[in-house]
Amino acid sequence: MSDLNKKKKKSxxxxxxxxREDLLFLGPGLLFFTxxxxxxxxxxxxxxxxxxxxxxKDAVWIGLENYRTIFxxxxxxxxxxxxxxxxxxxxxxxxxxIAFTIALALILPMKTxxxxxxxxxxxxxxxxxxxxxxxxxxxxxSFTSLGELTGLPFFQLPWLGSPxxxxxxSVIVFVWQRTGYLMVxxxxxxxxxxxxxxxxxxxxxxTGLQMLFRITIPLxxxxxxxxxxxxxxxxxxxxxxxxxxxxxxxxxxxxxxxMNIYYEAFQYNNYGxxxxxxxxxxxxxxxxxxxxxxxxxxxxxxx
Amino acid sequence: xxxSRYTPKLIILEIFLLIVALIYxxxxxxxxxxxxxxxxxxxENAASFPEVWNFQNYIKAWDMVSFPVVFMxxxxxxxxxxxxxxxxxxxxxxxxxxxNHPMMHVIFVLFxxxxxxPFQSVMIPMVKVANVFGLMNSRIGVIFIYFGFGMPLxxxxxxxxxxxxxxxxxxxxxxxxxxxxxTFFRIVMPxxxxxxxxxxxxxxxxxxxxxxxxxxxxxxxxIKTIPLGIFGFFGQYLxxxxxxxSTLIMGxxxxxxxxxxxxxxxxxxxxxxxxKA
Numbered sequence: 001m002s003d004l005n006k007k008k009k010k011s012x013x014x015x016x017x018x019x020r021e022d023l024l025f026l027g028p029g030l031l032f033f034t035x036x037x038x039x040x041x042x043x044x045x046x047x048x049x050x051x052x053x054x055x056x057k058d059a060v061w062i063g064l065e066n067y068r069t070i071f072x073x074x075x076x077x078x079x080x081x082x083x084x085x086x087x088x089x090x091x092x093x094x095x096x097x098i099a100f101t102i103a104l105a106l107i108l109p110m111k112t113x114x115x116x117x118x119x120x121x122x123x124x125x126x127x128x129x130x131x132x133x134x135x136x137x138x139x140x141x142s143f144t145s146l147g148e149l150t151g152l153p154f155f156q157l158p159w160l161g162s163p164x165x166x167x168x169x170s171v172i173v174f175v176w177q178r179t180g181y182l183m184v185x186x187x188x189x190x191x192x193x194x195x196x197x198x199x200x201x202x203x204x205x206x207t208g209l210q211m212l213f214r215i216t217i218p219l220x221x222x223x224x225x226x227x228x229x230x231x232x233x234x235x236x237x238x239x240x241x242x243x244x245x246x247x248x249x250x251x252x253x254x255x256x257x258x259m260n261i262y263y264e265a266f267q268y269n270n271y272g273x274x275x276x277x278x279x280x281x282x283x284x285x286x287x288x289x290x291x292x293x294x295x296x297x298x299x300x301x302x303x
Numbered sequence: 304x305x306x307s308r309y310t311p312k313l314i315i316l317e318i319f320l321l322i323v324a325l326i327y328x329x330x331x332x333x334x335x336x337x338x339x340x341x342x343x344x345x346x347e348n349a350a351s352f353p354e355v356w357n358f359q360n361y362i363k364a365w366d367m368v369s370f371p372v373v374f375m376x377x378x379x380x381x382x383x384x385x386x387x388x389x390x391x392x393x394x395x396x397x398x399x400x401x402x403n404h405p406m407m408h409v410i411f412v413l414f415x416x417x418x419x420x421p422f423q424s425v426m427i428p429m430v431k432v433a434n435v436f437g438l439m440n441s442r443i444g445v446i447f448i449y450f451g452f453g454m455p456l457x458x459x460x461x462x463x464x465x466x467x468x469x470x471x472x473x474x475x476x477x478x479x480x481x482x483x484x485x486t487f488f489r490i491v492m493p494x495x496x497x498x499x500x501x502x503x504x505x506x507x508x509x510x511x512x513x514x515x516x517x518x519x520x521x522x523x524x525x526i527k528t529i530p531l532g533i534f535g536f537f538g539q540y541l542x543x544x545x546x547x548x549s550t551l552i553m554g555x556x557x558x559x560x561x562x563x564x565x566x567x568x569x570x571x572x573x574x575x576x577x578x579k580a
Contacts, residue, residue: 018402021483025398029391029454030410035436036429036451037417043428102320109309110317118566119324125562125569127512129530130554133537134334137544141349142333149350176327181573188574226577237421240514244534258423265427266519275427282424289419 041282047275054271066276076252077277080260083253087170088235095175096227099182104216106183107190117187121180128177132244135173136160163253166246170254173241178234182227189223190216225296232292236285257281338548345544360549364536368550372525373532374557379442380517380528381510384449385503391450392457392502393495397487399458400465401473411462417455422515430519438520445520449510457502460576464498465491497575504565504572511558529554 048066052059070077102120106113123131139159147155159165193216201211239258242248248255248263255263261281265274337345338360340353364370399407429448430439438444472494476486492499514530521527527535533554540546562569 022398022402024484025394025487026410029395029450029458032391032447032450033414033417033454035432036448037420037425037455038413040425040429040432041417041420043431044425047428102323105316105320108313108316110313110320112317112321116320116324117570118563119327121570122559122562123327125508125512125558126555127514127530127558129512129514129534130551133533133547134330134551137337137349137548138330138333141337141345141544145348145350148348176330184570184573185577230577237423239423240530243514244537258421261423262426262515271427278424278427282420285421285424286419 044275044278047272048279049276050272052271053269054265055269059272062272066273067280069273070276070280076255077257077260077264079252080248080255080257083167083255084236084238084257086167087174087238087256088232090167090171091174091178091235092228092231094171095178095182095231096224098175099179099227100186100220102179103183103186103190104212107187117180117183119180120183123177124181128240129244131173131177132241135169135176135241136245139169160246161250163250166250166254170242170245173245174235174238177241178231182230185223185226185230186220189220193219221296221299225293225299228292228296229289232289233285236288334548334551337544338552340545342543342545345548360545361553364546364549364553367540367546368532368536368553369524370532370553373527373529376442376526377511377528377557380445380449381507384446384453384510385506387446387450388453388457388506389499389502392454393461393492393499394487395454396458396461397465397491399462401470411458414455414458418459422452426515426519433520440520440522440526442521442526445517448516448520452516453506453510456505460502460505461495461498464495468494500568501572501575504569505576507561508558508569529557 047059049061049063050059051062051065106117110116143155143157143159146152157165160169197215198211201215206214237258238256239262242254242256243259246254248259257277258281261274261277264270264277333349336352337349339356339358341357341359344353399411433439433444433448436444436447438447472490473486476490481489512530513528514534517528517531518534521531524535533550536550537547
């Protein structure tokens with residue numbers, strides 16, 4: 001009897017110890033994560049069904065009214081969503097294309113390859129806010145001077161002054177900033193390709209293009225998955241570079257959806273409406289990034 | 304080996320790439336040369352060298368953005384945020400891997416799913432939550448907030464790494480009479496070094512350059528970070544490029560130095576981090 005009791009006590013003590021250890025090791029991290037991220041996320045969903053200006057004490061429940069507003073009457077939200085989609089498509093294509101090309105060239109035995117890698121990567125370490133301001137100066141002042149010096153029409157366009165130049169200006173800055181990051185990933189992946197495979201293909205008389213499409217690209221699909229994922233998450237959430245480059249202008253034509261949420265909440269004080277946009281934003285970003293990963297994972301297996 | 308393989312084709316390619324690299328660097332050229340010019344000279348010709356290399360703009364900008372203050376704030380916020388993230392993240396990740404309980408999997412999935420949530424989707428209620436807990440407008444507050452947002456990636460990366468290291472070493476530490484905390488700090492933490500460096504690098508590039516989060520949380524001039532200081536400056540002197548450009552240079556130099564010194568680790572960290580993610 002007393003033996004059995006002892007055993008019970010021991011196992012209880014043991015469980016208590018495990019619990020104390022859980023608390024010590026999981027507690028702090030989980031606490032911050034839960035309070036800051038999870039609780040905020042859930043409150044945000046609640047906010048999206050309310051009207052609240054941030055000043056009043058209480059948010060008023062209005063059901064789906066905010067969502068109706070977004071889909072029926074919010075022109076700027078639509079404009080910014082369209083801009084974000086176009087910006088994402090153009091950036092995904094251009095940045096990956098350029099990064100992959102540069103990576104292909106930089107794995108060749110060139111003396112300056114390493115220094116060039118450094119140069120291409122450099123913009124990545126600098127903050128988006130700073131880079132946006134840098135490029136505002138380049139587009140507005142330096143391009144004007146270059147236009148006068150060279151007479152090239154490219155430099156004489158009204159850069160950032162029209163919706164088109166604002167769009168392409170944003171794409172140029174993004175591609176300039178991020179190619180180096182993608183390049184690093186592509187180079188790492190290209191370097192894992194077995195040289196014997198290439199040699200064998202050469203002996204079999206494969207042309208350069210054939211080797212590129214039959215060997216190199218299929219073997220770097222994992223890197224494409226990663227790069228696609230990164231660029232999608234950068235561009236869909238784009239905020240700071242364009243915030244300082246154009247502040248969304250001219251006439252809101254270069255406003256990203258992330259900026260639209262920010263303005264709705266913190267400039268116009270429509271916290272409920274802003275939260276509804278934030279929820280929609282989460283759904284779209286979540287769907288796009290998970291389906292992208294699933295789809296490209298399948299390619300990987302097939303090739 | 305590399306020299307013997309130089310062909311005329313390769314030389315032409317290299318020259319072409321060098322030109323591309325120069326174009327890549329040209330924005331820095333424009334910012335640097337113009338930051339030494341007085342205002343009139345910039346407007347006249349923004350492509351030439353300055354007539355006189357003049358440090359006047361820098362002296363002016365140094366005070367106007369209170370550079371020493373914003374720099375120190377950036378250092379404090381980045382350092383402590385990352386120190387806490389690494390400590391809590393590795394404790395959490397280790398426990399999640401080694402403890403055999405179904406809840407551990409649930410918690411891990413929770414962390415991983417949260418990686419998909421864009422910051423802009425939680426920022427509105429986050430400000431409210433930060434207010435309730437008194438985290439607004441203080442450096443400690445913003446550091447605590449970074450703990451929360453940094454946890455998913457940190458736990459994710461370390462979780463994957465811990466799974467790959469054998470647990471025999473830890474077992475023998477227990478047998479030798481180490482407590483769980485001793486085992487963790489003496490045995491486990493040192494083994495995690497490689498992945499911790501990756502985490503530090505990825506999170507430094509994020510927090511040092513982060514803009515939107517501090518913009519929402521930090522208002523007081525005396526606690527603003529570099530991106531906020533620069534943004535505030537541009538709000539006041541929108542087109543005073545003579546002062547603004549030197550401000551931008553000062554904002555860039557610290558992180559560029561960090562990059563050039565730790566380049567090898569940064570490149571490695573990015574490859575390691577992205578392959579996992």
